[in-house]
Structure formats: C-alpha cells, structure tokens
Amino acid sequence: MTPLFPALSDDPSSRPALRFGERSLTYAELAAAAGAVAGRVRGAGRVAVWATPSLETAVGVVGVLLAGAAAVPLNPKSGDKELGHILSDSAPALVLAAPGAELPAPLRRLRRIDVDAGSGSDVRGGTGASAGAVDEEEPALVVYTSGTTGPPKGAVIPRRAIATTLDALADAWQWTEQDVLVHGLPLFHVHGLVLGVLGPLRRGGSVRHLGRFDTQGVTRELSSGATMLFGVPTMYHRIAEALPADPVLAKALAGARLLVSGSAALPVHDHERIAAATGRRVVERYGMTETLMNTAVRADGEARAGTVGVPLPGVELRLVEDDGSVVDALDGESVGEIQVRGPNLFTEYLNRPDATAAAFTADGWFRTGDVAVRDPDGYVRIVGRKATDLIKSGGYKIGAGEIENALLEHPAVREAAVTGEPDADLGERIVAWVVPADPESPPREGELADHVAGRLAPHKRPRVVRYLDALPRNDMGKIMKRALPS
Structure with a gap:
C-alpha cells in the first residue's frame, strides 16, 4: 500500500x-x-x-x-x-x-x-x-x-x-x-x-502543539502562520468567553482558514458568539475511536451550527429504530441510532470477540450508540448517546442535546446537561442539570422550563432542574453524565 x-x-x-x-x-x-x-x-x-x-x-x-x-x-x-x-x-x-x-x-x-x-x-x-x-x-x-x-x-x-x-x-x-x-x-x-x-x-504539512491549551497560544500561532485550529468544545467555550476582551484573539481567529471542533457537540451559543466576534464559523466533524471519522462539515459547504455535516467519502451512514428498521425521513425530527459502514472502521476489540460481534449488525454496520436526526439536505445533527441522551417521554423520543443548547441560550446559565429519569406518568421525565452564571442568583425552575418550551416545544421542557457548581468532565472535556449525582 x-x-x-x-x-x-x-x-x-x-x-x-x-x-x-x-x-x-x-x-x-x-x-x-x-x-x-x-x-x-x-x-x-x-x-x-x-x-x-x-x-x-x-x-x-x-x-x-x-x-x-x-x-x-x-x-x-x-x-x-x-x-x-x-x-x-x-x-x-x-x-x-x-x-x-x-x-x-x-x-x-x-x-x-x-x-x-x-x-x-x-x-x-x-x-x-x-x-x-x-x-x-x-x-x-x-x-x-x-x-x-x-x-x-x-x-x-x-x-x-x-x-x-x-x-x-x-x-x-x-x-x-x-x-x-x-x-x-x-x-x-x-x-x-x-x-x-x-x-x-500525511499531507506533508506541519503541526504546532501548544503542550497545554490556552488562548494566548492560539493567538500566537494563528498570528504567525498557522492556518487551522483543532479543538474540543471546552476549548472553544474558553475562546468564546475570552473574545469580548481580546481583539487580538478575534483577529487571529478571523485569519484562520479552518476552525474545527470535535469529540462532543459544540453548543450553538458558543458557535454564534465566535462567529459574531470573528466573522468565522467553527465547523464540526463526527467520529469515535472505533470508526475514526464518519462525517464532517466541508470547507466548501455550509458551516451550520449544531450539525456535523455529511458522510465523508467512502463512509455509509444510516439511522435505525430500536427494531432495526431504517429511518428514511430527512425532516430534522425523526430520531434514530447512527450506524456506519466503510473502510474507516476498526478491526476488532482486542481479545473480545463477544464485544466485537455485539458491536456490528449481521450485515456489517457498526452500532455507534449515538442518536441523530438528518436535515433535508442530508446534514447530520447528533442529539446524544442512545444510553444517556435519548429520552422517551410522553410518547415522544427527545434528544438531550437540543434541550441543552436551548438552556445555554439563557443568560443565567453557564453550563447545562440534560438526562431522563423514570416517571410513572410520562415514562421518563426531563431533568436539567444547571451551573448558574451567578451562583447567588440561579434562574428559577419555571423560568427555565418556559424558556425551553418557547424555543422548542412544550413536551421538551425540563420537569426538574438541579443546580451544581460544575459538571463532571473527562480529559477531552466531555460531560460524564453517569457521574452526575444520583
């Protein structure tokens, strides 16, 4: 080869x-x-x-x-x-x-x-x-x-x-x-x-590693010849927070050819703050350890906030129901688990033939465990993990990600995570975990519920709000929902 x-x-x-x-x-x-x-x-x-x-x-x-x-x-x-x-x-x-x-x-x-x-x-x-x-x-x-x-x-x-x-x-x-x-x-x-x-x-280009991420390093490198920035949402959130007081950072980001975020969904609120300050939009891609990259917003495509673009060349992608039936609708609403097939996939889990077999369907599609919808033009919008982010409430299938984005648009919310918990009437009720912007004056539960209902739909409003000092995150900045207090 x-x-x-x-x-x-x-x-x-x-x-x-x-x-x-x-x-x-x-x-x-x-x-x-x-x-x-x-x-x-x-x-x-x-x-x-x-x-x-x-x-x-x-x-x-x-x-x-x-x-x-x-x-x-x-x-x-x-x-x-x-x-x-x-x-x-x-x-x-x-x-x-x-x-x-x-x-x-x-x-x-x-x-x-x-x-x-x-x-x-x-x-x-x-x-x-x-x-x-x-x-x-x-x-x-x-x-x-x-x-x-x-x-x-x-x-x-x-x-x-x-x-x-x-x-x-x-x-x-x-x-x-x-x-x-x-x-x-x-x-x-x-x-x-x-x-x-x-x-x-592989491209024959070069990489400058910051050692430890900080906005000063980003400014320095993008102001001295770097053309691309890769980061995770936590990094871009820090950038968005720093931009109002840092015009030099804004100028450096504006000069970049490509700003890429991955490993978790970048909140729409941070997308918009960066775009407003720099005139440049962050693009997202979607992948995981077992598949490497599956989709990306193309450099010559629309950098649409909240989406991870279209399947990469050679990658097949489909959404499926719990019973394995394929979700064909491109309506931005019909939720299904992402399954992928292509040369980007891993070979096996080492020493785990049982886990390897369970990860694939009989016809060779990898079960990602992520749930998404697809827009009319094929753009993929991930709404969360099937195990922790797909909430079945009152007969609806609801993705936690869109509620989290709506909560982050509220000026009194610094961080937000959404989960489901058992409910005798609804099946599952929506729970919002909120880090207030001002811990001394947190937003009221009813205020947040009305905020979400007004932006999305009444059945997507949180029924319970729990306040935290910080959300648990891993080394890549992903929120660890399993570590939230019981």
Whole structure:
C-alpha cells in the first residue's frame, strides 16, 4: 500500500514537520529520529507509548508505524489499576518514553526505550523512513476506550482506517501540505494523535502543539502562520468567553482558514458568539475511536451550527429504530441510532470477540450508540448517546442535546446537561442539570422550563432542574453524565 507518510521518504527536506513549544523537527530530522525508533522496535508487535504532549510521543508513534508495528498510546493520567488492565490485555513488548520521564509501577516491568527526538546531528541510528511493504489491514494503533460500562476495551485500528480517514478529511477540508495546524489536544486519543499529528504528516504539512491549551497560544500561532485550529468544545467555550476582551484573539481567529471542533457537540451559543466576534464559523466533524471519522462539515459547504455535516467519502451512514428498521425521513425530527459502514472502521476489540460481534449488525454496520436526526439536505445533527441522551417521554423520543443548547441560550446559565429519569406518568421525565452564571442568583425552575418550551416545544421542557457548581468532565472535556449525582 502507499506509505502512511510519503513526505518522510519522498526527498525529506528542511520543511517544518513538528513543533512542540520551542522544540521542532523538520521532515529530514523527523525521518532520522523516527527511523531510529523504527530500527529498534521492528518486529516488536505491539509497543506501548507513554503519550505525554511531547515531541517524543509524536516521534515514537511515527517510528512504530514506520516499523510496521502497532502503537498502544497510554494516558499519563491513568491510574495503576487501569494501566495494569491495558498492559495485561495488550501485552506490549516494550514501552517508549521521553528521556527522564518517570513511569508508574506497572510500566517499570517492561523494557524501556527512551525516544531521542533531538534534531539534526543529535539523532543517531536513523536507518531511513521506509518500513517496507506493510499490509493495509495490519494494526497501526490499539486505542483503549473510556470504559464507562466496564474495563476499557482496546480498539484495533488498521493502517487502512488511518489512511482512508485522513484522505477523506483532506477532500472535505481541502487540506494540503500548505496547511499549518495548531492544537493542544491529548495524544492518547484519536482526535489529538490521528487527526492532530498523523494528519498533517500525511499531507506533508506541519503541526504546532501548544503542550497545554490556552488562548494566548492560539493567538500566537494563528498570528504567525498557522492556518487551522483543532479543538474540543471546552476549548472553544474558553475562546468564546475570552473574545469580548481580546481583539487580538478575534483577529487571529478571523485569519484562520479552518476552525474545527470535535469529540462532543459544540453548543450553538458558543458557535454564534465566535462567529459574531470573528466573522468565522467553527465547523464540526463526527467520529469515535472505533470508526475514526464518519462525517464532517466541508470547507466548501455550509458551516451550520449544531450539525456535523455529511458522510465523508467512502463512509455509509444510516439511522435505525430500536427494531432495526431504517429511518428514511430527512425532516430534522425523526430520531434514530447512527450506524456506519466503510473502510474507516476498526478491526476488532482486542481479545473480545463477544464485544466485537455485539458491536456490528449481521450485515456489517457498526452500532455507534449515538442518536441523530438528518436535515433535508442530508446534514447530520447528533442529539446524544442512545444510553444517556435519548429520552422517551410522553410518547415522544427527545434528544438531550437540543434541550441543552436551548438552556445555554439563557443568560443565567453557564453550563447545562440534560438526562431522563423514570416517571410513572410520562415514562421518563426531563431533568436539567444547571451551573448558574451567578451562583447567588440561579434562574428559577419555571423560568427555565418556559424558556425551553418557547424555543422548542412544550413536551421538551425540563420537569426538574438541579443546580451544581460544575459538571463532571473527562480529559477531552466531555460531560460524564453517569457521574452526575444520583
């Protein structure tokens, strides 16, 4: 198959490839550094990578892929119990880490290789960036899911899925070697690692990683040549909050070619605040660990707030009812579970044939567990997770996401989440979890119910409002509804 990173072997040059803070590598330097790693791990099978937001993580993963092995990125915030499970399940031959990085006890039993990410003549042992012929179905990554319903499962992602996803996004976003991407996302997740690092390298462009996200870093990079920004809703919310007092940030965002949000729905309120201040609209895409990317708002399409665009080239997408019947209506109202099929899909859950079989329908569609509606032009609008965000109340199927967006439009609401709970009359009643903008003067329950009913429909109003100081979130900024107080 075509190499994952043609720019590493096709006349590597002095063009910038990676930059983390003050440290950077050109394509020639990356080819040497990653080639050195490849020479040391070739034949290792699976290789754990201590995935700190560092140059060493990027070099290590690229080196593993050049060697034809599979990288297992590890979250540095994982506890010993979770790490122990991942190591037992994936059985990596060794672990890659930055020199001097202190590894937790479960990793100390593995043979360790320190990644030399120095530049130029500092890199020793490089043997070139060619891995030879590697079958496209061979595993490239084993990425562990969040484990909300049990121990994390290792999604085996083949080289084919990475290549096809990144090429489909190149088509959708007109992504070329001229683009310079800036982001501050974690590198143990497919958003930050596959899209945010491997994506620019496959195109022959460059990435500037902030290390830790802040609006000052975004301003600096977008004002000095970066063309694209990848972020999650929490990051864009912070941007929206900062914009009124930061005209330099507004100018930097206005000059970007593409602002992309993913990993969770970006509230419409934040969409509109950013657009009003910058004249640029954030576009969203939709994917998950097992599928990489499924849909995206195209660079040449309408950046419609609250939607994740249309299926990417090569991806089939359908909505289905609980009984498996297909939802054909393109009316923006008919709700169904998203199922997808295409070359972007993972191969299996490692060592879990039962879970793999349960994840697919008999005709090969992957059950995402997400629920959505489709607009008349085919745009997909996700309304939540089937398990936590689809509320069946009074004979209606209601998506939590649209109620959350309506609540966030209320000036007295800072954060909001919506769930359902059993109700003898309605089946389920709608519960709103609200973080007030002013904790000393929270909005009244009836006021919020009327606000939602006036914007959506009376049957979508919250029946109960519960007030919190903050909503529980994971490392990617997603609200963890299962962690809400009972």
